Amino acid sequence: MNAPQSPNTHPFAEAARDAVYQAIFSRRDVRSQFLPDPIPDTVLGRLLMAAHHAPSVGFMQPWNFLLIRSPESKARVQDLFRKANDEARTQFTGDRKDLYSRLKLEGILDAPVNLCITCDRERTGQTVLGRTHMTEMDLYSTVCAVQNLWLAARAEGVGVGWVSIFHRDELQKALGIPERIVPIAYLCLGYVSEFLEKPELEKAGWLSRLPLEDLVFHETWGQTGGPNDSLAPHYQAMRKRYGYA
Amino acid sequence: MNAPQSPNTHPFAEAARDAVYQAIFSRRDVRSQFLPDPIPDTVLGRLLMAAHHAPSVGFMQPWNFLLIRSPESKARVQDLFRKANDEARTQFTGDRKDLYSRLKLEGILDAPVNLCITCDRERTGQTVLGRTHMTEMDLYSTVCAVQNLWLAARAEGVGVGWVSIFHRDELQKALGIPERIVPIAYLCLGYVSEFLEKPELEKAGWLSRLPLEDLVFHETWGQTGGPNDSLAPHYQAMRKRYGYA
Numbered sequence: 441m442n443a444p445q446s447p448n449t450h451p452f453a454e455a456a457r458d459a460v461y462q463a464i465f466s467r468r469d470v471r472s473q474f475l476p477d478p479i480p481d482t483v484l485g486r487l488l489m490a491a492h493h494a495p496s497v498g499f500m501q502p503w504n505f506l507l508i509r510s511p512e513s514k515a516r517v518q519d520l521f522r523k524a525n526d527e528a529r530t531q532f533t534g535d536r537k538d539l540y541s542r543l544k545l546e547g548i549l550d551a552p553v554n555l556c557i558t559c560d561r562e563r564t565g566q567t568v569l570g571r572t573h574m575t576e577m578d579l580y581s582t583v584c585a586v587q588n589l590w591l592a593a594r595a596e597g598v599g600v601g602w603v604s605i606f607h608r609d610e611l612q613k614a615l616g617i618p619e620r621i622v623p624i625a626y627l628c629l630g631y632v633s634e635f636l637e638k639p640e641l642e643k644a645g646w647l648s649r650l651p652l653e654d655l656v657f658h659e660t661w662g663q664t665g666g667p668n669d670s671l672a673p674h675y676q677a678m679r680k681r682y683g684y685a
Numbered sequence: 686m687n688a689p690q691s692p693n694t695h696p697f698a699e700a701a702r703d704a705v706y707q708a709i710f711s712r713r714d715v716r717s718q719f720l721p722d723p724i725p726d727t728v729l730g731r732l733l734m735a736a737h738h739a740p741s742v743g744f745m746q747p748w749n750f751l752l753i754r755s756p757e758s759k760a761r762v763q764d765l766f767r768k769a770n771d772e773a774r775t776q777f778t779g780d781r782k783d784l785y786s787r788l789k790l791e792g793i794l795d796a797p798v799n800l801c802i803t804c805d806r807e808r809t810g811q812t813v814l815g816r817t818h819m820t821e822m823d824l825y826s827t828v829c830a831v832q833n834l835w836l837a838a839r840a841e842g843v844g845v846g847w848v849s850i851f852h853r854d855e856l857q858k859a860l861g862i863p864e865r866i867v868p869i870a871y872l873c874l875g876y877v878s879e880f881l882e883k884p885e886l887e888k889a890g891w892l893s894r895l896p897l898e899d900l901v902f903h904e905t906w907g908q909t910g911g912p913n914d915s916l917a918p919h920y921q922a923m924r925k926r927y928g929y930a
Contacts, residue, residue: 449711451842452704452839455700456700456703457704458701460705460837460840464735485916485919485923490706495712498892499886499892501900503900504900507902543814545814564892567777569785573769573850580831583825583832584831587828590829591705594705597696597697616905632695646744647743647744647746650737650746657752659754660861672730674734677730
């Protein structure tokens with residue numbers, strides 16, 4: 441086993457850089473491809489460490505990681521999902537409602553490990569460096585931990601699905617999470633039969649990938665690069681290099 | 686240039702997995718090490734594409750990327766920072782106040798590129814799949830885009846610093862961002878003289894890294910692994926393998 445690069449290597453060698461982009465572009469929100477194979481502690485330990493090394497405002501590290509494997513807890517959470525999803529479905533109409541009803545939006549029972557990542561807003565007291573004005577920064581830090589774990593999981597061959605169709609207070613109560621703690625993400629984790637070539641909602645025709653060219657502004661809100669956008673050829677090169685991007 | 690792995694490769698080969706963990710563990714919130722060297726379009730294009738491939742609730746892709754390079758805009762933003770930071774400082778007392786005053790908390794003028802990543806909450810209408818119950822999911826999606834960019838930047842040798850000491854409405858006005866849009870992150874981007882071995886706030890003695898062993902719960906809130914925690918040896922192995930972790 442070769443030692444990894446020094447922490448101060450910058451930039452990475454091309455193959456290492458490629459690996460980071462591959463994790464980013466082939467990461468998927470998994471609902472339907474979970475395998476029952478257990479996740480070894482060595483892999484789960486690495487994933488949790490990756491999450492723990494997310495950036496956090498004022499270095500407050502506001503997160504906790506609640507691992508859920510018991511069938512009873514999972515079933516309780518899935519019941520909450522089902523109830524909330526029935527409510528959600530009624531908010532769509534016509535063809536959208538039909539399509540919505542056909543989508544599988546969680547893999548709670550299929551995934552061997554469920555993980556609730558939470559935010560303790562008072563971990564380091566009321567006053568937090570960097571949170572004095574934008575008070576939601578600690579919630580955002582916790583989301584960075586989610587994304588770290590998601591990308592590390594992709595590299596490990598572990599799929600992650602973020603389930604968000606819950607009444608938060610019900611989820612919190614079902615998991616015994618104290619009131620002062622904010623549950624940020626309920627994640628399903630497991631090995632997968634495949635990582636889909638594209639996001640499932642894109643494949644299903646729910647929405648299309650937006651052209652990045654329309655989303656990047658220069659100096660002024662709304663000012664795209666236009667026909668001479670000097671960044672556009674580089675987006676195109678990425679799409680070509682990572683066929684799935 | 687070798688073609689990258691197929692999108693369906695899972696898990697990654699060991700060296701590729703290592704690269705992902707290296708990006709995660711050696712990523713830093715940069716304030717003091719920026720170099721004036723410009724970021725080539727090819728690199729900036731890759732970073733933006735990485736951000737654009739973040740997960741988003743209901744595939745709504747609610748983000749925009751406002752690039753700021755003009756010295757005038759940067760100076761305007763730095764003024765807002767200075768004013769807010771003067772207010773922030775008064776919230777700390779004694780030794781903490783002295784230490785706070787010595788910390789450099791932004792690199793707005795030093796970094797060649799500034800980037801505001803925003804969230805358009807109505808991009809795909811009022812009703813969004815997955816946002817029906819947890820209404821902040823689109824804000825969280827945008828944070829995932831920030832973290833994707835941050836990790837890709839580490840692989841490219843580009844440092845990123847997230848500046849959060851602003852009154853949001855003032856920042857928004859200074860950048861001409863419409864009221865209905867939520868600015869999520871104001872980032873400073875540039876090549877760096879070095880990536881610090883540890884987070885700057887940890888080095889400065891502001892706060893210490895928490896032991897992950899205390900943050901992971903099993904099945905029940907508060908139930909750590911205790912003395913026989915089967916995950917702990919694997920955290921320890923990570924700390925050893927990535928000396929900086």
